[in-house]
Amino acid sequence: MTSTEMSTIFAPAKLGPLTLRNRVIKAATFEGRTPEALVTEELIAFHREVAAGGVGMTTVAYCAVAPGGRTDRHQIWMRPEAVAGLRRLTDAVHAEGAAANAQIGHAGPVANAASNGYPALAPSRMFSPLGMRPMAVPKEHEIPELVAAHANAARLAAESGFDALEIHFGHNYLTSSFLSPRLNRRTDGYGGTAEKRARLAREIALAVKEAVGDRLAVTAKLNMEDGVRGGLTVPESLQVAAWLEADGALDALELTAGSSLLNPMLLFHGDAPRRSFAKVLPVPARWGFRAVGRSFLKEYPYQEAYLLERARHFRRELSMPLILLGGITNLDTMRLAMTEGFDFVAMGRALLREPNLLHRIQSEAGTRSACIHCNECMPTIYTGTKCLYRLGSPVIAESLPVVNGKSQVQA
Incomplete structure (x- = not known):
């Protein structure tokens, strides 16, 4: 790694109207620190620590655009009452020299x-395994209300001091479910052809851009593929991305994969923590998980930059800035992303384990992340997302597995 390559990654970089201090973004990982659906001091401390660790921008997840758009009632939803707390959070992040990004969206299916007290939404008729009831299907004339909710959330994010927005078009959340041929069986103006299925994403992106103008950078997290039979594929996603690029509402795309509804491990790779999830899932989801856990939480071997092969197709076809996600844990992989033409990289689990990882990398180029990709952090979302093996973790050492002969508390 040359000093020039190091300076490219850790030099200031433009993202739309925003200048980040470097090209590393803390990816949106649900924090589990908002029990009343409002900002807490624990959430502020979570993002302050990551910002102090050296990222260019940290992403707050998940800021739902409506109360029914949450995966459960404990998540933030964007309303005037949330602004004061979000302002404290963005001020804390800015004080550490980083930018603040709000991930906005609607969880849909x-x-x-059952938790939210509002019906879950899906593009077509479906049964909800979470709420154990049929989902509501918005009529065509109701969809503009969903678009307007995203625009309103964007305005509230600007009022809260955020520098950027990430619109959630991934993981079979609402907009992503409209993109999926498997989940979207509509016959109106929002279903059928790829262009009609992409209509909601395009309308939301344009509405958000109109709401905030050049005050905030506007990005979107887009599924490259759902990873399920009949779902969105790379060729169709490429067409969606081309339409979004042509519309000109987005400053960058963050490329992702997988379905929180049907195949979540395609996003994560590494070990599938089935046993841990079976212990913590709320009833009745726990009962269903015990029956289908092995087929639901599939196992994909971990490797660095594991989404790169898919993302290369997007880099070849698009001229807009792209953010590479998935298996970014060290300087060599960051360099690879830059060499391949990606503008930014996004990190998640590695920063849960070591919020100061970037400072360590800048001090010693050969630094390797201590993350072992066990994904035991995933089931902690119900009690506050954390790495169980991080130094200072309250987890009892005897309850942790031993890897390479060492307890992971000391690894």
């Missing part, structure tokens, strides 16, 4: 109606 991934929403838990």
Whole structure:
């Protein structure tokens, strides 16, 4: 790694109207620190620590655009009452020299109606395994209300001091479910052809851009593929991305994959923590998980930059800035992303394990992340997302597995 390559990654970089201090973004990972659906001091501390660790921008997830758009009632939803707390959070992030990004969206079929007290939404008739009831299907004339909710959330994010927005078009959340041929069986103006299925994503992106103008950078997290039979594929997603690029509402795309509804491990790779999830899932989801856990939580071997092969197709076809996600844990992989033409990289689990990882990398180029990709952090979303093996974790050492002969508390 040359000093020039190091300076490319850790030098200031433009993202739309925003200048980040470097090209590393803390990816949106649900924090589990908002029990009243409002910002807490624990959430502020979570993002302050990551910002102090050196990222260019940290992403707050998940800021739902409506109360029924949450995966459960404990998530933030964007309303005037949330602004003061969000302003404290963005001020804390800015004080550490980083930018603040708000992920906004509607969970759609991934929403838990039983928890939220609002019906989950899907593009077509479906039964909710979370809420254990049929989902509501918005009529065509109701969809503009969903678009307007995204625009309103964007305005509230700007009022809260955010520098950027990430619109959630991935993981079979609402907009992603409209993109999926498997989930979207509509015959109106929002279903059928790829262009009609992409209509909601395009309308939301344009509405959000109109709401915030050049005050905030506007990005979107887009599924490259759902990873399920009959779902969105790379060729169709490429066409969607081309339409979004032509519309000109987005400053960058963050490329992702997988379905929170049907195949979540395609996003994560590494170990599938089935046993841990079976212990913590709320009833009745726990009963269903015990029956289908092995087929639901599939196992994909971990490797660095594991989404790169898919993402290369997008880099070849698009001219807009792209953010590479998935298996970014060290300087060599960051360099690879830059060499391949990606503008930014996004990190998640590695920063849960070591919020100061970037400072360590800048001090010693050969630094390797201590993350072992066990994904035991995933089931902690119900009690506050964390790495169980991080130094200082309250988890009892005896309950942790031993890897390479060492307890992971000391690894």
